[in-house]
Amino acid sequence: MAAYIVKRVLQIVLTLFVFLTIVFFLVNAQPGDISRLYALDPNLPPETRAQMQELFGVNEPLWKQYLVHLKNTVTGDLGVSFSLYPRTVADVIKERLPRTLVLFLTATVVSFYLGFGLGKIIAWRRGGWVEYTSTLGGVTLYTVFTPWFGLMMIWLFAFKAGWFPIGKFLDPVVWQDAPSDANSIFNLMLATAVILSVIVFGVFLVTSKRRLGMARVLQVGSIAVSVLIVVGVWLSSGVGYLAWDIVKHMVLPIATLTLISFAGTMLLTRNSMLEVIREDYVLAARAKGLPEKAVRDRHVARNALLPVVTSFVFSLAFAIDGGVIIESIFSWPGMGQTLVAATVSEDLPLAVGTFVFVGLFVLLAHLAADILYAYLDPRVRY
């Protein structure tokens, strides 16, 4: 297992290197150089232009620029943003990366769980109206024009019903005389979420060997208790209302991202289940007289999970893209919204820096999914 992880990490590092190279040459394939953006100004004297070119290092030979690019990216020096001057790109990213992480991780985990659970059920009831409606609904959600779908969610639940705020990260009125700033509160929330998910994962790990009914009771019970504890701690901390404000802003984007990405998992689980159902050991399990639920969850679903996880790895990039779109629709100040805003305002350093981080993020997500896969399927530990 350890050797496998080391091998994957090395591969990821290599891929990252190739990725950075591609980014560098994409930017450099443009006519002129980055300094021309300002240096083409006819009012600019030639010596200032030369000075600018020297400042940006674009008068150096290409290979030297490439090495500098690599070094700067690795050390986190991504330049200064044009549109948010004088903030550095790294600073902007440091603020916005956690926001995207929360949005993306929550939506991914929930949509995987939801998709797998629903896919299991529709494969078991093949041919009925349940299958047709859920297939149609799933495909529609999977291919829906995401901006429009996000808009409909805003219009329906925020604009008409008024249950949630319309986009943005927080409500300035609530935060007017807040004891601490949004970023630190948000990081605390992030830490809480991480602790909570570790607990949930541990509970599932411990109870997975028990009988089905017993496992369900244990899982629901311990998760409910830990959620209650977390809520209690936040309520007594005095900044609970601030966290609640952020949570209120989070619900709608997360729900939208979950809805558009669970369908892929659901449809794939269905197909994968249909292939597994034909295996002999399923027949054997039935012949033993096991209850239907046990056959479905323990014998079919467990084996149908593998291809689903594989394709889940491939769909991570899809989820990131979905996140980019959702963020810009909901004005959620994360990486995706930054990427789009920087692109629209031609803030090249910020756009490229964000893009590098989005790529890095996908790579790390891949690594995590690979390790998970190695854990699930002992055969891949080569």
Next chain:
Amino acid sequence: MVVESAPVSDARSLWRVRLGLAARSLKQNWSLFLGTRIGILGLVIICFYMLLALAHPILMNTVWDERIYDPVIGFAFDETEQPAPPSLSHPLGTDPLGRDILSQLMFSARSEFLLGLLAAVVTVCIGTMVGATAAYFGGLVDMLLMRLADIMIMMPGISILIVLSALMEVGHLELALLIGILSGFGGTGVVLKSQALSVVVKPYIEAARTSGGGTLHIILVHVVPNLLPLSFLYMMFTVTSAIFSEAVLSFLGLLDVRMSWGLMIHTTESAGYLLQVGEYWWLIFPASLSITLLCSSFYLLGRSLDEVVNPRLRRT
């Protein structure tokens, strides 16, 4: 093995046999396809949009006045207020700039089809060649192509296209090529390679090699045709992603196109009608629904083709 030149009549009958076989398998597959139902729904929607696309130039040349109905530079002089609600002369109303929505919708349908088709063809050309070469040569070539595919799969497509649109002018043609390259070297290439692996071990490949067939000949004549059914399936998924990406990018105002469904919503947004869904529904619903419907119909078609191609998914 001695190769004798076959008499002409034999060659002709061979073709007849092949055609007969093809017709029979087509018939069989068609009945399988009919059994999936969702595929038919997809096909009907696609045909509907194809008719819309075909009808646009005809209408422009006969019934519709170019000054009023041009999708880009027309202006509805017959309406007092823009955007005008649906009426007899403008069945879907007009946009904030006084252009007929139905005309825009129909005009864009054509470019969506062209974009999807081009992206799909590029994907399949690259994908089959990548798959066939990787499977046929194996070893280093295989490894290089598959590592490249790993990178391509990991690339978040929309984000790349967003960054690229900042760096250069991206129109329909460039978009189709980019999507084709991303998916051809990426996911489609991997899937086609796994299919090609089962083809290159077949005895007829060995036979072709012993009878002196060149590498290129074997790949093009013996391997690639056997990949075509599967690649046809992946064409459908490429069309979905091409139309979707185009819509998203032009919605964000990053594409260099004259008119498209995404751009129609972009116009609505920049004119400030985006959240007035109830009062100005014709500014948002026709274009958004068209994107969703066309994307999902190609996806449905792909899925039902999947059930036709993959016997393990069939009903017993």
